[in-house]
Amino acid sequence: MFAMRDRCAIRLRARPLDDTGNALIEAALVFPILFILSFGVSELCEGFIASRRVETAAFTAADLVARLQTVNSADLVALKSIIDETIKPLPVATVELVVTSVVADENNVTTVAWSEAFPVGVTAQTANASISLPAGLTLPNSSVIFAQVRYTFRSTLSTLIVGGVQLRAQAYQQPRFAAQVAKSG
Numbered sequence: 001m002f003a004m005r006d007r008c009a010i011r012l013r014a015r016p017l018d019d020t021g022n023a024l025i026e027a028a029l030v031f032p033i034l035f036i037l038s039f040g041v042s043e044l045c046e047g048f049i050a051s052r053r054v055e056t057a058a059f060t061a062a063d064l065v066a067r068l069q070t071v072n073s074a075d076l077v078a079l080k081s082i083i084d085e086t087i088k089p090l091p092v093a094t095v096e097l098v099v100t101s102v103v104a105d106e107n108n109v110t111t112v113a114w115s116e117a118f119p120v121g122v123t124a125q126t127a128n129a130s131i132s133l134p135a136g137l138t139l140p141n142s143s144v145i146f147a148q149v150r151y152t153f154r155s156t157l158s159t160l161i162v163g164g165v166q167l168r169a170q171a172y173q174q175p176r177f178a179a180q181v182a183k184s185g
Contacts (some may be wrong), residue, residue, distance in 0.1 A: 007089070011184070012019040012165045014055075015170075024153075029128055035113075039117065039173045040157075041159070043130075043155050043156070043157045045065060046155050047153060047155060047165065050087075050151065050153040050167060051088050051153075051167050053086060053090065054087070054149050054150075054151045054167045054168070054169045055169040056086055056147045057068070057083045057086040057087055057095070057097075057169065058147050058148065058169035058170055058171040059147075059148040059169075059171040060083065060086055061079060061083055061097060061099055061147035061149065061171065062099075062145045062146070062147035062171035062172060062173040063171075063173050064079060064082065065079065065145045065147070065173070065181060066100055066145045066161065066173035066174060066175050066176055066181065067176055067177070068175075068177075068181055069175075069177050069178040069181065069182070070182045070183070070184050070185055071181055071182070071184075072183070072185040073116070073185055074108070074185075076116045076118070077118070079097070079099065080097050080118040080119070083095060083097050083149065085086055090151075090153070091154075094150075094151055094152035094154075094164070095149065095150075095151050096117070096118070096119070096122045096148075096149065096150040096151070097117065097118045097122070097147070097148070097149055098115065098116070098117045098118075098122060098123075098124055098125065098147070098167075099115065099116050099117075099145065099146075099147050100112055100114070100115040100116075100124070100145070100147075100148075101113040101114050101115070101144075101145055101146075101180060101183065102131055102133060102138070102143060102144050102146050103142075103143045103145060103180055103183050104138035104139065104140060104141065104142050104143065104144075105141065106136055106140050106141055107140065107141070108138060108139065108140045109130070110130065110131050110132070110133055110138055111128055111129065111131065112125045112126060112127055112128060112129050112130075112131050113143065113180060113183070114183040115127065116183075121138075127140040131146075133146070133172070134172075137172055141179075142174065142179070143174070143175060143179060143180040143181070144171055144172050144174055144175075145171065145172070145173045145174075145175065145181060146170065146171075147170065147171045147172075148168070148170050148172075149168070149169050150166065150167070150168050151166075151167045151168075152164035152165070152166055152167075153165045153166075153167050173176075
């Protein structure tokens with residue numbers, strides 16, 4: 001009786017296990033995780049690139065206006081086109097730009113000298129209104145160009161889950177060739 005059981009055990013041990021489907025099962029478990037991971041990293045990178053482009057656009061706007069002694073509406077319309085080019089190849093339909101000249105009086109109280117907003121429908125700062133800037137940014141009897149860029153970033157994943165993500169950036173530059181950048185026309 002024991003001999004028969006021993007012979008069956010020997011035969012079962014000698015028979016190779018059938019593992020032909022193991023690789024398919026492992027792949028079915030691992031591939032979805034790898035797909036989600038790679039898609040998530042791609043979305044994160046795209047969002048980071050969009051954020052950096054918005055920051056670059058704000059700095060570019062403030063820098064270009066600060067180089068001028070006088071700015072007019074045509075200059076600012078051209079500036080909006082430059083900012084759109086900074087954001088590209090991302091869609092530029094949701095890019096908003098506000099450029100403001102802020103003046104500090106002898107007591108270092110800051111007010112808006114002029115402000116322009118693009119595209120139509122975006123609200124500019126009110127002229128002669130008080131505005132608060134970060135401490136130490138202005139000196140008495142000085143001015144600063146303040147640029148704000150807003151952009152609604154829509155990636156594939158964020159559109160499906162939460163909609164667009166609002167990105168914002170601000171930049172400040174002191175005028176280079178004049179005490180204040182004047183606005184004409």
